[in-house]
Every structure is written in structure tokens, then in C-alpha cells.
Amino acid sequence: MKMLSGLSFVFSIDAAGTCLCGGVHASFWRINVRSTFPGSGVWLHLTPETQPDDCSLRRSASAAALLLHAAELRRQRRCGNTMLTRVKSAVVNFMGGVMAGGSGGDHPGGGGSDLPLKFPYSRPEFLGLSADEIECSADHIARPILILKETRRLPWATGYAEVINAGKSILNEDQACCEVLMVKKKPPGSSAPNRLNMTRRRSSLPNGEDLNLRDNLDGSEDLTFHYWALFDGHAGSGAAVVASRLLHHHIALHLQEVMEILCTPNLPPPTCLEEEPVNHLLTTTSNRALTRAASLRGAAGAPGSPNTPPTRFFTEKKVSHESLVIGAIENAFKDMDVQIEKDKASYDISGGCTALMVLFLQGNLYVGNAGDSRAIIIRAGEVIPVSAEFTPESERQRLQFLAYMQPHLLGNEFTHLEFPRRVQRKEVGKKMLYRDFTMSGWAYKTIEEDDLKFPLIYGEGKKARVLATIGVTRGLGDHNLKVHDSNIYIKPFLSCCPEVKVYPLSQWEHRADDVLVMGTDGLWDVLSNQEVSEAVTSFLANCDADDQHRYTMAAQDLIMRARGVLKDRGWRISNDRLGSGDDISVFIIPLIKDFPEISSHDWDSRPSVSIVVLLQRAVKDLNFLHP
């Protein structure tokens, strides 16, 4: 989460209540805090020691309030645990007010909305936490690392661990999901998912043979896929919760559209499906199912038709099965985003979220990423990046190009040009470094009045922001997000489209210690790919190879290395570096394919009815998108 401007979360608080920013991330602010906690009144005095712009000034008020919350929690904790609930409640009330102004109407936990929540805040389903456990997990002082319970297993013995932030938001805004989904063939004639055509397969996990889905190669029955996803919320937890519950259903619906094609691997996807149009007047009563031969004839043109050229001269682009899966994932992300937008009319869905998902289907791993989470594969100790981050810096040229083409999106308050720092009025007429959407290098230009506007992209590294507001440029939600105290919407600059990369899992030999690591930015902000690789590799080498928990233990170890321990003034990791104050979530997925099968009893003890109920609700929710 990199929502809030110009302020880090490493700080100290003295006896008089003066909160001093410190550490490598803090550079802008000196904050004087007078607190009468516990109670309803909190007085913040912000003294900028530099000359920040108004936007970052106002937005940082929210950040300061969050800092205060953490500091107070820590102080109360020293006085004993009895005060905790009371303090929390006061902070929630206070934060509701601050955040409502600071993030364009979003609010954490739904405290400021009259609408019901779409899904209640929770931790990932597979953790199986009680309400009490969920409350305890949000302890910003102890920051307990949550892992899978002994009684629970994830597919492929996937490891998982998470920890809450150091106080920047009341709730853990990361969410996670892990499922095995079985897509059923659409009933003949149906074009809408009005029946429950997919179920989560919990009763039997695939073994090595199953992973290749050989059963489906004859074009029959079901299509099974494995799915892991991380969502990193900002400006509220709502979007992340909704996406963690529904994105895989959107993917399943899109895969269902093409499952017959995917299950016939020997023929390329037909360019045109030879179905009659749904509203065709003369449609026959017998359902015309897609046959491969008919589809191919359609693609190549029917010989003999006067308007249709002979097959042999027809140039046609070849489309692979893999690219159909990629297209399904891409469109599922778009549908998920549209659904959040529409549901906001009826539900309280706060904020936005990044989304990183891994899907295993027919021998391939598909890694789809929209945001700044990251996935890497560690194979024989070597790091293979399988995702790329989307940030104001990595997407600068796309965003500047958009602003250049549609300047009204900048509301006459921003300029699409980038400068190394804010331009001052006295510099008009002088030459300053700049770059526009065509440039990766820098050059000098003579400063004009227009260049005094705030830059569309501003800041560096973790502090880089779009429109002085948001630090990540792809994801779901954020439909109401505006520049503070303005009518400038952020959403047009955000893309909900993932970049999807394919890793041909079944074409490689993997060892037991070869894994795919997925982590939210809280992990990667403090640990490099190489550090993560070395940590995981050495940890797994010291585990019993038959231990089903080794990947969860390794995930816990990673979180520990990224969070660090609380010392004096903050969280510290190795070499006395600062630990991550962000929410951190990690999946470690083993890539070996002949892992011992795990029985359903071990894996999930919940009654299966709850699963069906959830699914029916989800499909009902999705229906309006696929009428």
C-alpha cells in the first residue's frame, strides 16, 4: 500500500506527545501531536519544515492520524491490554472523519457509509480464523505472524503467512485466496451462467498426474484449475475483500466460454464460432453445439460461396490455446472491476486494491499482475521473475500520453510534464530539466507559467504518486477516488488490466525446493529477489522433505525477515535496516509435481454446505455481467 503522500511510518513519540518522523523514508514533516486519548478529541499540529504542495499537505494529515493511532495503541499497550478496545473504537471514529476527507469518500471498515458491506472484513477463508482471532491479528504492536493452522492444508501443500502493518491502517488491507476450481461444461443452448457450473474441488486434491488434466484431453467433462491470489488494498479494505471473494469466479466464467476449445488441444481455436446468433429468427430447435470441423470450415470460409475465397489463399492469424487463457484472465479482471463499480451503488465497497494471481491450467502457470505485488520462481536457486510492477514510475509514459491526449483529465491543476522537483514561481523564464511522454531521457526547457502546475507524476521510488494521490497504477476499484478537495478523478489513469505471463511448468523438471513466491509490496520493499531466494532456499534445505508444513514455515520465515523485530524506535531487520511497516502476505507454492496426495479430511474440516452457499451467492452476483 502506497496510498498516502510524503510520509513514512517509521517514527518515535516522546513523553510530551511529540511525534517525530525519522528514518530513511521521512523527509518532509515535523509533526506535533497533542493527544487526549482515550476520548473523542485529537489535536494534530503539522509543521512543514519544507514547502510541500497543498495536496500532499492535506493528504499527509491522514497519514499523521494513522501514525498517531499506532503510537497510541503502543502507549496503551504498555499500560495494559484493557484499554485496547476502547482506544480502537475511538480511533475508528476519528479515522472515519479524516479518511472521508482524505480519500474522496472512501473509509475503512465501512464506518462512514449507510450502505451494507458486500462481504464483511475478514482474513483469508483458508486460515479458518474465529472472530476473536481476527481481532487479535490486527494488533499493530505485536504484529503476530499468521500462518495456516496444523489442521489445514492448501492445494499442492502451498505455504502461506501474513502480518498486519505497523499502524498505517486499522485493518490488514491485504487479502488472499487459494482455490481449486472445476469448471463444468455449459448446458447446451445456454449462454448465461444461470446454473452453478463450477464448484470448488475440495474433496480430492490433484496428484502429479491430475495436474496435466489428462482426463480432459478427450474434450469431455470438466476443466480444473488451481488458483492463488493476493490483493493489496488501499484507502479501505472493501475492494480487496470483494476481489478476493469473486475474481476467481469471473475467471471461471471466462474459461467456461472456451473450455471446449481448451479441451481439444490438437486443433487451434476457431476464428469464428459457428453458432447461430442467439436472437436468430430461424434458429433450429436442436441445439447447434460447436463442432471443431464446422468451426474450422467457418474460419476458412465455405468453399463454393460466391463471396468466400478458397481456403488456401485465406490468411489468418494463428491463435494459441494459451492466448485464450490469457484473454480469459484479462477480461475477468475487467469484469471484476466493472462489478465493483456497479456494486458500489448498493454496497459499501471502500478503496481499491492491487491483484496478483497465479493460475495453473493444463500444464502452464499463468501469472497475472495488476499492481505492485510480485511473483518470482526460484528454480535450482536461480531467480526467474514472472511478474512486473505497475507504478507511477514504470507507467509514467503511458500516463503522460493519456494526459497529453485528454488534458481535461488533469482539471487545469496538473501538468503532464515531469520535473525533478516542484517548479517555483521565481523560476519562470529559466531553464529546467523535464521529460514528456516521448522521453526516457531528460532535457532542459524554458519554464512557463503552465509548468507551475503540479506534475501528473511526482516523487521517486515508493514515494512516487499519480496526481499527488496514489502510488500504484493498476488494480481494481478506486472508482470514487479523487484528488483531495477537487473534482479530479484518479480512475481514468488507473488500469484494471493485468499483464499475464506464462510459465510452462510441465516442460521443466523441478525439485522439491523449487517454488513460486508471491508477495505483496510489503515483502519486496525490504527484501530483494536475491535475498528472498537465498532465504527460501536455505530454509527449505533445512526442513524435512516430507514435512507438509515446510512451505508455510518458509513463508513465516520470509515474513519474519521482512517485518523484523521491534527495537527502540521501530521494526528492524538484518544489518539494522528498517523492516517493513506495511501489511505483508506471502504464498510459497512448490513446483514439484509428484507431491504426495493429501486427503480431504486433512485439508478442510468445514462443512461443504458453506462453500455451496458462497458460490451461489457469488454466481448470483456475477450474473448481471453475463446476461
Next chain:
Amino acid sequence: MKMLSGLSFVFSIDAAGTCLCGGVHASFWRINVRSTFPGSGVWLHLTPETQPDDCSLRRSASAAALLLHAAELRRQRRCGNTMLTRVKSAVVNFMGGVMAGGSGGDHPGGGGSDLPLKFPYSRPEFLGLSADEIECSADHIARPILILKETRRLPWATGYAEVINAGKSILNEDQACCEVLMVKKKPPGSSAPNRLNMTRRRSSLPNGEDLNLRDNLDGSEDLTFHYWALFDGHAGSGAAVVASRLLHHHIALHLQEVMEILCTPNLPPPTCLEEEPVNHLLTTTSNRALTRAASLRGAAGAPGSPNTPPTRFFTEKKVSHESLVIGAIENAFKDMDVQIEKDKASYDISGGCTALMVLFLQGNLYVGNAGDSRAIIIRAGEVIPVSAEFTPESERQRLQFLAYMQPHLLGNEFTHLEFPRRVQRKEVGKKMLYRDFTMSGWAYKTIEEDDLKFPLIYGEGKKARVLATIGVTRGLGDHNLKVHDSNIYIKPFLSCCPEVKVYPLSQWEHRADDVLVMGTDGLWDVLSNQEVSEAVTSFLANCDADDQHRYTMAAQDLIMRARGVLKDRGWRISNDRLGSGDDISVFIIPLIKDFPEISSHDWDSRPSVSIVVLLQRAVKDLNFLHP
């Protein structure tokens, strides 16, 4: 060059004058030709064997005419050389008419314009060809490979070779340039290049020491850079000729703007230059030259000013010296393109061109590319790509995004969606594969009336086209290029901005056989990076290491491997593959830095006065851009 649609240049012609397309590239056409050459009447009958769209039909008429020209030349050649000039003249007249319709007013050689040429058609200056030699070089039948004469040398003993196409255009539309330029400091107080501030340094080539420009490290005097460039023209040779004469001057002008900064490597570039505005009313008579200390003060803010924050809290993006050079190259390309556009009011500048340039400055190689030429480095036999191609396929999403944002650019005749083939009317209501700017994968959509429009991006590989017209998406010129028989301009979709990559030459040890290879697409269409690497490496290994001509011989060998030999029905290379029928140009630049110095006498025997005249003309030409 990939300008013309749907037709290759591999063909045979029978005794009756029937010209049959053949070979792997041809699939659309059967062309019956009745020719009464030599004379003014040529009758073409095109029989489409498939159902091509109107656009490609009309455009292919031009291609067929070009084919005819080559076939006729070949036939005449068999009857003896005396007819050659007469045939050429007739073909030029004929082509003027065909091409004027086929490429939106462009015409080869200027035959159809009342305006004078900006520069006469020629071959690269450094070849030093006579008018007769230039005419002979355009022999589409023999396709002689041109190399540097024994009496001539290029900087760093660079090798060069080229060959004309097999008949697709009358002239060789590739151009090349190789220069050593010395940028002089701007005279104090001047902001326009109204004096000749750069000269081409021909009198002494740099040795290994000079290449690092150590003389300049104290901030004094000159900035020397080495420059190699290839330009691949289309729809006429005008833009390529102009760009080959002027682009390096634009680069020099932009480097001059920052040369004091570049020559002071110990300090980062100042964000703001502390010069007074040029039109300042109270400007002092003493020129305020840029001093580093003053600039840094300006960048950090002057302490004591009430509006200026203390230095220590000022966050400012660090800009490297390299990124200033990149910015200079980027803006030079833009200026070159603007100049072509403006000059078209006064001169006949036909068509457009790609541009690939390599610049050596202060220990770095900068490779800037706008188009589909390519540069690779071969180091110890290993291939290091240092450029990427810009084609309708590689830039599909950028172009689709632009069309989506600005649909009027499609003139109601094109759709921004991509389909694997043309959609037929009878398919409306059915589902067909598509993708839009958000997708790298494919999905099915229900075909609507609007999808019957021609796709913005259509075709695959070398046949991919933007707006059914052009096969390369970055370059210079093309300002008048329109979709045939329409008012839809292509230029808004074309970018003149290069991608610039930096190779830190001085940080690597290089051997005598380590080289940078630059080639137009004619080379890379038929030879892979690996094949080029193996050919060059094995060729150089068999040369005398002291032979100054070894790199030119290697370039000649590469052209030979790409062009092949004329057999039966066309040009053939190894394994009986088709050779390239395109123009091919190749630089081979050795990367070893201690190459023996070459005297000026060996290198260029032309009188130096001609150089000065050209430069003065060039600078005069550039002046209006930098008033």
C-alpha cells in the same frame, strides 16, 4: 521497407508477359501483364484469386507496377545494355503516375513535384561514388554489392556494405551516414547556433585515449562524438536522404546545449540553470555563464529566501549525465521530423524513413532506434541485442489505445479492434476472436456491424500493416501519407521518437572480433541474430587482424549471405531459402578501443572545403528550429 500491401517480390515472368507471383511471401495475387515496353503504355490486369479488401487491392497495383519495372529491366538487360536508360526513363514516368495515387502524393526521385529536391538522390557520401557509379549501383538485376573503396576509411575502421533491392523501387531507399563531430562551446551570450559551432573532425581520428575525451574533463573546449546511422526509406527516397544529411546536426545542437554539464562529470546536472531569461529587461551586459555552484544553489533553493525551504529537506530526482544524452537524441529526432514537415513547403521530400543511429560519447555507446532496423553487439561470440523493432505488431497496443482515445483518426472506415482475419458480413451475430488495446491474449466477442470495418492493425509478421498502409510504426517523414483514396492520415499513428539504449563500452574489455552490427530490415528478414553472429565471427577469424578492411569485407560477406545469388526464379541463400529482395545496408563497428590510428590522408581525399559548404548549408537549414 514494408510499405506495400499483400505482395512479395519473388516472381517469374513468362514469354507472353504473364507475371506469376510465387514464393513464400506471395499468396494473394495472380497478375497478368501486357507490356509494350519501351514506350509510354503499360497495361496491367490484376486478378485477385482471393477476396482482398479494396484498400489492399488498390495499393497492390503500385507493387505490381514495380514488379513489372524489374521484370522489364531484366528482359531489356538480356537484349543488351543500350536500352537501359530509355526503359528507366519510361518506367520513371509511369511510376510517377502510379505512385502518386498509391502513396498519397509521394513519388520517387521527385519526378512528380514542381518543388526542388532538398538534397539530390545519392549514395552515402563516404562511398565517394561518381554519378555513373551511382547509376550502376541501381542495377536491380545484377544487384552489385557496394563497399568502401580501398582509398577510403571510416572512423574506428568501421566496415560498410550495401545492395539495392530486387526491383521493388527504382532507387535504393536505404541511406547511411558516418561522422565524427566536434561540438564547440556556444559563444557567451548566444542562445542560437548562428555561428558554425561544430565541425566534422576528419583530420585526426581518435585513438583509444581520445575516445574517452579526457581532454574535456576539465570543462574546456570541445565535445567530440562518433556517429553511425542507417535510414530505410519508403514511398520515396526523399526523407531518408534528408535525414542522412541532417540528423547528426540536430543531435550536435542538442548536445551543445548540455555540453558544459557533460564535460563536468563530477557534478550531477543541475535541475535549474541559473541563467537570466533571454528577454529579461534588466539583464546585465556581462554574460552570466553557467557556473556549477550557482546552478546547484538554484537547484536546492537559496537559503534565507522566505519562500525557499532549507536544502536538507528538498527532495529532488537525480538525473544522470547519460539521461541528458538520451534526452538530446530523443529531441533531435523530434526536431528532424519537424524540419522535414516544414521543409516540405519549399522542397520535394518524398516518403518517410526509419532511423537507427549509434553514437559514441564519453565512453558510452548510445543506440537510438525508430523503426525496424536493428543493432546487435557480438561480444566473444555472444549476441547482445541493443535495439528493438517498432512494427504494427510490437506497437499494436499503443496504436489501438490511441485509436480508442481518438476515434476520429480512424475516419469511420477502420476499427481499433484486431481480428485474426477480415470479418465477413454473414458473420455478424456470431462469435469471433478479437483483442483490444488492453489485451495480449484473445477472446471471443459477438460480431457487430461496426466490426466489419477494416482493422487498424492487420496482417502478420512482415505483412502486418497500420491502416492497411504501412508496416513500420516509427520513423521520420510520412507527413502527407494517407490511406489510399481517403483523407485518413497515417502520421498520427507513427512516432518519430527513438528508443535509446546505452551500452557502457569503456566498462568492458573487447577483443578485435567484438563488433556492433547495424543492419536495415533487409538483413534481418532473412538472417537471425545468431546466423549474423556466426557469420561475422567466423569471417573475422579468417582475416588478418591488421587488415583495415576486414570489417568492410565482413559487411560484404553479410550482404552476400542475405541477398544470395540469382537462381532460376529468384534470389537464393543457404539451404535454398529465399534471399532478401529488399535494400540491405550494414555497418560493422569494431569495439576494440586501441585500434591503430589512421591518418587523414588515408581516410578521405576530398577537399575539405566541400565539407564546410555542406555544414554551413546544414546549419542554415537548422536555424529556424532554434531561433
